[in-house]
Amino acid sequence: MERTLAKTDSRGLALQGRVNEYIAESVADNTKRAYASDWRQFAAWCESNGFGSLPADSATVAAYFAHLADSGKKASTIDRARAAIHMAHISAAVTDPTAAESVKKTLQGIRRSVGTAKTKKAPVLSVDVEAMVNALPDTTLGVRDRAIILVGFAGAFRRSEIAGIAIEHMEHTAEGVKILLPKSKTDQDAAGRVVGIKRGRKPHTCPVRALEAWIAAAGITSGPVFRHIDRHSRILEGITPQAVALVVKRAATAAGLDPAKYSGHSLRAGCVTQGAINGASVTNIMRQTGHKSSDTVQGYIRIANVFKHNVSGMLGL
Numbered sequence: 001m002e003r004t005l006a007k008t009d010s011r012g013l014a015l016q017g018r019v020n021e022y023i024a025e026s027v028a029d030n031t032k033r034a035y036a037s038d039w040r041q042f043a044a045w046c047e048s049n050g051f052g053s054l055p056a057d058s059a060t061v062a063a064y065f066a067h068l069a070d071s072g073k074k075a076s077t078i079d080r081a082r083a084a085i086h087m088a089h090i091s092a093a094v095t096d097p098t099a100a101e102s103v104k105k106t107l108q109g110i111r112r113s114v115g116t117a118k119t120k121k122a123p124v125l126s127v128d129v130e131a132m133v134n135a136l137p138d139t140t141l142g143v144r145d146r147a148i149i150l151v152g153f154a155g156a157f158r159r160s161e162i163a164g165i166a167i168e169h170m171e172h173t174a175e176g177v178k179i180l181l182p183k184s185k186t187d188q189d190a191a192g193r194v195v196g197i198k199r200g201r202k203p204h205t206c207p208v209r210a211l212e213a214w215i216a217a218a219g220i221t222s223g224p225v226f227r228h229i230d231r232h233s234r235i236l237e238g239i240t241p242q243a244v245a246l247v248v249k250r251a252a253t254a255a256g257l258d259p260a261k262y263s264g265h266s267l268r269a270g271c272v273t274q275g276a277i278n279g280a281s282v283t284n285i286m287r288q289t290g291h292k293s294s295d296t297v298q299g300y301i302r303i304a305n306v307f308k309h310n311v312s313g314m315l316g317l
Helices: 010-024 029-048 058-070 075-091 101-114 126-134 140-155 159-164 207-218 241-254 265-277 282-289 294-304
Strands: 170-172 176-181 193-198 227-229 235-238
Touching: 029 058, 029 075, 058 075, 058 101, 075 101, 126 140, 126 241, 126 265, 140 159, 140 193, 140 207, 140 227, 140 241, 140 265, 159 241, 176 207, 193 207, 241 265, 265 282, 265 294, 282 294
Parallel strands: none
Antiparallel strands: 170 176, 176 193, 227 235
């Protein structure tokens, strides 16, 4: 059992507070928001059913997971709820009910019952990206959205990484632009990494030209590159990661694509998939995406190459 600092000692309380702060810093901001939402739902369920939420006992947690499964929630959603409950108890320095064997067995049964396959949004390929940016209007909003889509696709950026790009993080060169990501999902120690985006051959789909056009049109000299634009075309504060998804869906709709199939992640997934189709090596794809493990990248490559050397075409049918 984890030892906690004495509650009666004021110095112990202060130190425990610092421990809790560092625990909170161990996860990304987007994850914190997701955990907070999951925790509120768990606490509300406990209150409505007369159970304690902090600390919660293992029977309560197992029952909650069963409730989520019976309500049609996916295994991935339930696992995130488990992580949120775990983090809340660790931060409060009380016994973690999710570590109980009964809870682990419940989760194993849920995974077997509902499955663990994730429903992924479709990647956008180069032909889709070209259709999307060609469908955008020649307005301030259209210029911004064109830059978001092309830079996000070419850089294989996550939504949060796109929203976090700042003027101070960029270096323009003859070959293209270098963008520093001070911190990302797989770089929680904030070591930072630089992503290069080369100038394209086609003027209307060149990500560097699109980025330069947006910066010039918006007159941005410092701070966030991508900004919110109100209905009066006024350029305001930086965008949120969620806004990136809306940009992709709006452009997909304009291009005659089904917006339900696409999300902000479609840009990153599309870069990996198109790169694999065009023969990019796993090493070079990972250098662009920043993936620490090749497993995720290999999954996209398998999908991209599903018809390459496919045995069904060797059956003489």
